[in-house]
Amino acid sequence: MAQTAFITGATSGIGLAIANAFAKLNYRLILCGRRQERLDELQQTLGNEIDTYTLNFDVRDRAAVETAVASLPEDWQTIDVLVNNAGNAHGMGPIHEGDVDDWDAMIDGNVKGLLYVTRAVSPGMVKNGRGHIVNISSIAGKQTYANGGVYCASKAAVEALSEGMRLDLTQHGIKITNVAPGAVETEFSLVRFKGDEARAAKIYEGFTPLTATDIADAVAYAVSAPAHVTIADITILASAQAAATTIYRK
Ligand code: NDP
Ligand code: 8X3
Numbered sequence: 001m002a003q004t005a006f007i008t009g010a011t012s013g014i015g016l017a018i019a020n021a022f023a024k025l026n027y028r029l030i031l032c033g034r035r036q037e038r039l040d041e042l043q044q045t046l047g048n049e050i051d052t053y054t055l056n057f058d059v060r061d062r063a064a065v066e067t068a069v070a071s072l073p074e075d076w077q078t079i080d081v082l083v084n085n086a087g088n089a090h091g092m093g094p095i096h097e098g099d100v101d102d103w104d105a106m107i108d109g110n111v112k113g114l115l116y117v118t119r120a121v122s123p124g125m126v127k128n129g130r131g132h133i134v135n136i137s138s139i140a141g142k143q144t145y146a147n148g149g150v151y152c153a154s155k156a157a158v159e160a161l162s163e164g165m166r167l168d169l170t171q172h173g174i175k176i177t178n179v180a181p182g183a184v185e186t187e188f189s190l191v192r193f194k195g196d197e198a199r200a201a202k203i204y205e206g207f208t209p210l211t212a213t214d215i216a217d218a219v220a221y222a223v224s225a226p227a228h229v230t231i232a233d234i235t236i237l238a239s240a241q242a243a244a245t246t247i248y249r250k
Helices: 013-024 036-046 062-070 100-128 149-172 188-192 197-203 212-223
Strands: 004-007 028-033 052-056 081-084 131-136 174-181 233-236 241-243
Touching: 004 013, 013 028, 013 036, 013 081, 013 212, 028 036, 036 052, 052 062, 062 100, 081 100, 100 131, 100 149, 100 174, 131 149, 131 212, 149 174, 174 212, 188 197, 212 233
Parallel strands: 004 028, 004 081, 028 052, 081 131, 131 174, 174 233
Antiparallel strands: none
């Protein structure tokens, strides 16, 4: 039977591109997100090519995560690949003026949500003695920038958790891949700037940013590596980006 992948944040951007890339690799897909209409649309688009199953839950809601994973029908319970992609930045500003609700959204979603999903899915992988977890981190997890401290901290936590998962799960035949993208043009900045389209567009002005497909291609490469090879860490930057906040714009 084809392998099964569980993708969080499949309704947009990088997660959506990973779903499309995995469909080309003939995976069966468990597509997750909060926007049901987008999950339905994606299921319709991919449904002719591969088997899909959708789960609607907020990764920040521990009970909802546990209920959603436990609700999977028997033939969807063996998960070969988990992609922890769901996440966002919320707001930007100095720490003394920070919006505590935004901080909660980032820490709860990017860190605790990733943990809740991993806690629910990984025991099955341990039981099967095989699996692959791909964590979508960020260049922001490796380099902290001004006015983004909490988002950067949430992604630094993802970097640490990728290492921790590798230490704990390698002995159970589970590979861990940490993927750290630079600037990718998705709905990310629109969410960060709370729907301000002009401000979001400015982030990608004057250079060619990465596309979600660029990241999905790397994830597809990592999950397609031979059994004896683990692609442990991938950092992907736009060619005009030298560091988290150093982008050469024309
Ligand atoms: P998008 O905003 O386009 O996509 C975010 C996805 O995450 C959506 O599918 C959204 O689905 C889902 N999501 C967000 N919060 C939650 C939640 N609380 N519960 C469930 N699902 C959630 O952004 P990207 O595709 O760019 O972001 C994907 C990942 O990539 C994030 O972890 C982000 O931090 C990371 N990243 C992005 C970079 C970029 O420049 N774009 C660079 C480096 C890393 P829905 O709203 O339907 O729930
Ligand atoms: C998203 C990339 O540089 O905007 O993780 O933080 S950045």
